[in-house]
Amino acid sequence: MQSDQDAEPQIDVTENRHAATFGVGIGFIVFDSIIIALRIYARTFTLRALGTDDILxxxxxxxxxxxxxxxxxxxxxxIGKHALAISASDTVPMLKCIWVTRLLYTASMGFVKMSLLWFYLRLDPRKYMRWAVFFVMFFNVGLSLASFIGALAGCSPPSLFWTDPTAEGCMPMAPQQRFYEVNGILNIVTDILTYLLPVPMLYGLQLGWRKKGAILGIFGLGILSIAAACVRYSFVKKLSSAEEEYYLLLADSLNWCTIEAYVAIFCGCAPSLSVLIKTYAPAVFGSSNVTSAKSPSASYFMQRQRTPLKSNRRLGQGDITLGSQDAIVTGGVPDQGPDQDGIVMKTDIQMDVSSAKSAEDVTYKREYYEFTKRA
Known part of the structure; x- marks a missing residue:
């Protein structure tokens, strides 16, 4: 007779991932909702330049x-339960949710990456850099469409996915597994390309090395998104050999899907948030002299005027009287009128002109607006 030690260990069917699923979901929804709201405020009210990348x-x-x-x-x-703990009545709604998650993940990551890439088009007007961005855009759109169509065509009609996934109209499990493994690898490649693009672009921007380093640090957070994609891929690999624990591992994989996207969203919003910090919490950047338009402590506010801004002219102390302006940067050519090609810039600057650091604050905002408005 075999001893109790030789007996197979009992399976804990009560194990689940509910706490992790709700913690990740609710926590990141709240955090990224705040980030998105601040981005919209910065782009709409501070910069007054809501663009295509914001919509995406x-x-x-x-x-x-x-x-x-x-x-x-x-x-x-x-989702997140042991297979033996899932009742027959819960199987259909669970499979419906799984099918929807495949579509939502593909679409959300596609839009987030396109937003980042669209933003990159403003950073560097050099032709070869724009073509590099267009190439990654093409790669991202192609991968997103292929993944979306693959999820839709996994079962024909799609209802077979939750009614009879083993029917002839559905792709067998082995090919499905290979499809999502290859998709995961290509997704990681796209992430790497997306977060590497800003590096050569920064060398062409008229920014100080300190600010370039700060911007690189912001996009360096994209490493976390790439890491999340790698962790998600490891769980996708484990699904191929999982049986009773399949839906436990699936919950982990889906949680990392959302983390990957949420980190990417934060990276994309960080440049817009920096101008809010500079405006409303200037001490963070070592300055405390920028004043709000509504603040009574300002000596006076500059009047709105429309003046052409020449791109080959450096901002000097005499330019402190310039307040809110619409300008056309014509690439070093003197005034050519509003119908000529150029970069449309809109700035809103309020400051205490009695401060010796005002010029530095103006320079920061000028550089930031050029950074975000290049097209």
């Missing part, structure tokens, strides 16, 4: 919020 980022964030909500709903029915 908002769409991507909404889709990722939907992904988190779908995962949390699915956890009620079986």
């Amino acid at each position: 980022m908002i769409i991507g964030a909404i889709l990722n919020f939907g992904l988190s909500i779908t995962i949390m709903i699915g956890s009620k029915y079986g």
Whole structure:
């Protein structure tokens, strides 16, 4: 007779990932909602330059919020549970949630990366850099469409996915597994390309090395997004050999899907948030002399005027009287009128001109607006 020590260990069917799923979902939804709201405020009211990249980022964030909500709903029915703990009545709604998560993840990451890439088009007007961005855009759109269509075509009609996934109309599990493994590798490649692009671009910007380092640090956070994609891929690999623990590992994989997207959203919003910090918390950057338009402590506010700004002219102390302006940068050519090609800039600057550091604050905002408005 075999001893109790030789007996197979008992499977704990009560194990689940509910706490992790709701913690990641709710925590990041709240955090990124605040980040997105601050970005919209900065771009709409401070910079007054809401652009295509902002719209793409908002769409991507909404889709990722939907992904988190779908995962949390699915956890009620079986995502994050042991297979033996899932009842027959919960199987169909759980599989529906899994099918939706595949579509939402692909779409959300596609929009978030396109927002970052669209933003890059403003950074560097050099032709070869723009072509590099267009190439990564093409790669990202192609991968997103292929992944989206692959998820839709996994079962034909799609309802077979949650009614009879083993029917002839559905792709067998082995090819599906290989498809998502290859997709995971290509997704990591896209992430790496996306976060490496700003590095050569910064060398062409008229920014100090300190500010270039700060910007690189912001996009360096993209390493966290790449790391999340790698962790997610490791769980995708484990799914190929999982049986009873399949939906436990699936919950981990889906959680890392959302983390990857949320980190990417934060990286994309960080440049817009920096101008809010400089405006409302200037001490963070070592300055305390920028004043709000509504602040009574300002000596006086500069009047709004429309003046052409020549790109080959450095900002001097005499330019402190320039306040809010619309200008056309014509690449070093003197005034050519509003119909000529150039870079449209809109700045809103309020400051205490009696301060010796005002020129530095103006320079910071000028550099930032040039950084965000290049097209």
